[in-house]
Amino acid sequence: IEILQIDCCACAPAPLQLLSHGYFAYAPITPSLAVNLQLLQLVKTLFIHITPNTTAWCKTLEVFLAGRGYHLTTKDNLCHRFGNIYHWYSVL
Numbered sequence: 001i002e003i004l005q006i007d008c009c010a011c012a013p014a015p016l017q018l019l020s021h022g023y024f025a026y027a028p029i030t031p032s033l034a035v036n037l038q039l040l041q042l043v044k045t046l047f048i049h050i051t052p053n054t055t056a057w058c059k060t061l062e063v064f065l066a067g068r069g070y071h072l073t074t075k076d077n078l079c080h081r082f083g084n085i086y087h088w089y090s091v092l
Helices: 014-020 037-049 054-066 078-091
Strands: 023-025 034-036
Touching: 014 023, 023 037, 023 078, 034 037, 034 078, 037 078, 054 078
Parallel strands: none
Antiparallel strands: 023 034
């Protein structure tokens, strides 16, 4: 997990800046979460070989991160947000 600070303007929207750093943004205007493109590709490949289950994937990731001292402090849970990111990554 890393915090990436970017300066946004009309000529350089946050999602494009995040994409240039290798991350896919959760929201098109003010994303509070972005996922590494390589991780999204891993999940996409995994879901080709097993039944897609973002809920199980997210719960596993939350437990894995919590065991390493990382706790998400956002009001939206990871599963909902990751599900949206994965959906749009897969569609686009």
